[in-house]
Amino acid sequence: MRSQKRAEKSKKTKIILSIITILVMLVITGVAYAYIKLGDVKKVPISKSDEKLHVSKDVKKYKDNDEIVNIAFFGLDRRSKDEPSRSDAIMVVSFDKKHKKIKLSSIMRDSYVDIEGHDKTKLNHAYAYGGPELAIKTINSNYNMNIRDFVAVDFFELEKIIDNVGGVEIPVRTDEINHINNGMKEVARIQGASIEQVDSPGLQTLNGKQAVAYARIRHTAGGDFERTDRQRTVLNAILEKVKKQGASKFPGIVSSILPNLTTSLSSTEILKMGASGFALGIDNVEQQRFPLDKYCKGTSIGGIYYLQYDKEQTISQMHKYIYEDIKPN
Missing domain, CATH: 1.20.5 (Single alpha-helices involved in coiled-coils or other helix-helix interfaces)
Known part of the structure; x- marks a missing residue:
């Protein structure tokens, strides 16, 4: 027995x-x-010099800020690979180990800033003038940040990423439907492709073309301010979809996403970043947009629209949110 x-x-x-x-x-x-x-990731080397990247010393006053890693994310508006591209979406993605969360902070693309060698103009012009290095330098110098790396994707690449994860769940409003369908037609003409129109509002799975068109809407009542909300919604939806796929499918997801990215990060850094993201918990993703409504106003300079903002207040609000986890009012 x-x-x-x-x-x-x-x-x-x-x-x-x-x-x-x-x-x-x-x-x-x-x-x-x-x-x-x-090895399939498109890598673009940028300076490793804090001085050349205008990395701010101001953030050193925050304790344990080494536990918070900030990466610049650029969504590029380009029709071909060779054209100089403005960054239609500009975000600071913060891996906050201290507070165990990921933060997506949009910066308004029309913000009136100083760009080295180009005087004052729109923030999104920096990428077109000098690529990711000048764009990072511009964010660091105007917002006293410590960004040293970036990830960029154009809208054709974003479309592929979304399709490869099986689409994303997006709550579509009635006033957004026509803009989604019209936006898809523009891209479809360039690609010589067909489209599947969105017919009704509500929470639904959007394919790549639909989700990209949704992220690019700017002609609703909220204008470009709401546009940044949509961009963060799509990025967050991608993260959520990756999480739901499960560990067994993760290698396949990685193989489909990575070739569509351009970055300054090394292979080891990407793996560490991914591990940090999963360790922090993808459910714990927060979003914010800068500048806040009360601290900015649109103005016309030489017949061109710019967004002027209270620099001192915006820097203070960004730093408190990113480094101290204090959400602005």
Whole structure:
């Protein structure tokens, strides 16, 4: 009887060990596969000099800010790979280990800022004038930030990413439907592709073309302010979709997403960043937009629209939100 129990116990132990071994092998294989696919990422080197990137020393007054890593995210408005591109979407993505969350902070693209070598103009022009390095330098110098790396994607690449994760869940409003459909027609003409129109409002799964058109809407009552909300909604929806796919499908997702990104991050840094994101919990993603309504106003200078803002207040609000986890009122 005892020998039979021992045999049964031994059999259960072997089964458990086999399961653990398989799980470990799956993890190792997934990480190795992801690392191989990192070679497909389009890497653009930028300066590693804090001085050249205008990294601010002001943020050093915040304790433990080394636990908060800020990456610039640029959504590029371009029709071909070779044209100088303005950054239609500008965000600071903060991996906040201290407060265990990820923060998406949009900066209004029309913000009236100083761009080195180009005087004062719109923030989104910096990328077109000097690529990601000048764009990062401009954010750091105007908002006293410490950004050293970036990730960029154009709208054709974003479309592919969304389709590769199986679309994203978006709450579409009635006043957004026509703008989505018209936006898709413009892109479809360039691609020589067909479109699937959005017919009704409500929470629904949008494909790549639909979601990109949604993110680009600016002619509703909220104008460009609401546009930044939509951009963050789409990025957050992608993160949520990746999480729901589960660990077993993660290597395939990685292989489909990475080739559509341009970044200054090394392969090792991307893996660490991904690990940090999952460790923090993708559910805990917060969003904010700067400048706040009360601290900015649109104005015409030489017949061109700019968004002027209270620089001192905006810097203070951004720093408190990103480094101290204090959400502005």
